[in-house]
Amino acid sequence: MKLLTTAFAAIAAIITAGAALADDYPNRPITWVVPFSPGGITDSGARTVAKVLGERLGQPVVIENKPGAGGIVGAEYVANAKPDGYTFLYASNGAVVTYPFLYKKLTFDPKTAFIPVHGMSSSPMLVVVRADAPYKTFDEMVAYAKKNPEKINYFTVGQGSAQHLLGELIQKEAGIKLTQIPYKGSAPALTDLLAGTIDMMLDYQSVMAPHIEAGKLRALGVSSDKRLAGMPEVKTLAEQGYPGAVFTAWSTIVLPAGTPQPIVDKLADAFAKTFADPEMIKYFADRGSNMMPGLAKEKLAAFFEDERVKTKAIIERAGIQPE
CATH class of the missing domain: 3.40.190.150 (Bordetella uptake gene, domain 1)
Structure with missing residues (x-):
């Protein structure tokens, strides 16, 4: 007791x-x-x-x-x-x-x-390229990537990051090969995208919207299951024929x-x-x-x-x- x-x-x-x-x-x-x-x-x-x-x-x-x-x-x-x-x-x-x-x-x-x-x-992620990229739509990017395996490189913050997983899903769904370029954050990657050092970013509306609106970048799609309210003109990857590329960070x-x-x-x-x-x-x-x-x-x-x-x-x- x-x-x-x-x-x-x-x-x-x-x-x-x-x-x-x-x-x-x-x-x-x-x-x-x-x-x-x-x-x-x-x-x-x-x-x-x-x-x-x-x-x-x-x-x-x-x-x-x-x-x-x-x-x-x-x-x-x-x-x-x-x-x-x-x-x-x-x-x-x-x-x-x-x-x-x-x-x-x-x-x-x-x-x-x-x-x-x-x-x-x-948040879902946008698939974004420079406005002067040789592909104007997601399908055109896929066609280019199939003709040029691993030539398109894209930003991630490392193995297993949201960008990496979405990038892998896109490659699997589209039957293409991209090259992952790890960064410590989106700010230096965005600088390199605008400068032409990298070809593509998978990132958020808040990061990309000002540069898209300024005509420097182009959104090829978004990883959500429905279009963004703030960017309704951007099609989802699913509605473009890639239903497995739905991912939210x-x-x-x-x-x-x-x-x-x-x-x-x-x-x-x-x-x-x-x-x-x-x-x-x-x-x-x-x-x-x-x-x-x-x-x-x-x-x-x-x-x-x-x-x-x-x-x-x-x-x-x-x-x-x-x-």
């Missing part, structure tokens, strides 16, 4: 300590690790959200860019960070779902290294494993309120992104599991082999 009483007392002490931590959290600036280079859509989106989130929490949320290996460098950093709520990760498809299927050796297991906090947004927030639950709850609640802010709703809508309201904690964990099943099927269909 005495042992049981002691055990209950210990549990109560842990719960009380966790609650006390949450009451005092945050009492200093928080670091939001973005695993891609500055200047891209990920970075600019995080900075916009960080401003509103910081106001909600009463402390600055500081963006720290840690690019490299398609997001693995930043994910490793957060996986090994102190689990106190002061470091969290901008986690996209690759870091929390895809990479275990593509790399035989990772220094972290996404299933155990992170605690799901809240979903951010999901997404972004979420995760904390290091071991973070006290009261802190997880408080941060998830702050993100929920941030994403309900009219300024945030407009920001994402203007960029062709769909928000993920209510997708937090246990529901986000279930979403990850569903995505793992879907991603494994995509990788197998595309014939990608783990490295």
Whole structure:
């Protein structure tokens, strides 16, 4: 009986300590690790959200860019960070779902290294080339690629990234061979696309729209199952005869494993309120992104599991082999 009483007392002490931590959290600036280079859509989106989130929490949320290996460098950093709520990760498809299927050796297991906090947004990708490219439509690009195998090169942020998976699906669906060129983020890739160093980008409306509107780039298709509201003239790849090339990239927030639950709850609640802010709703809508309201904690964990099943099927269909 005495042992049981002691055990209950210990549990109560842990719960009380966790609650006390949450009451005092945050009492200093928080670091939001973005695993891609500055200047891209990920970075600019995080900075916009960080401003509103910081106001909600009463402390600055500081963006720290840690690019490299398609997001693995930043994910490793957060996986090994102190689990106190002061470091969290901008986690996209690759870091929390895809990479275990593509790399035989990772220094972290996404299933155990992170605690799901809240979903951010999901977005399809545009297939974009320069306006002076020798192909004016997606079918013309496919015809060119068939005559010139591997000559068309395209941007990704690394093996297993959203761009890479969509690129593999396009190659499989169209029966063509492209060449993947990895970058640390979309900003340097866009510079190279405009300069003619690379031939094609698979990226988001918010990144590409200004250059398409300026007549510098041309959109050949979009990877969604329906046309974008902001660019209704751009046909989906599915309606152009490539139904297997439907793919949506997404972004979420995760904390290091071991973070006290009261802190997880408080941060998830702050993100929920941030994403309900009219300024945030407009920001994402203007960029062709769909928000993920209510997708937090246990529901986000279930979403990850569903995505793992879907991603494994995509990788197998595309014939990608783990490295």
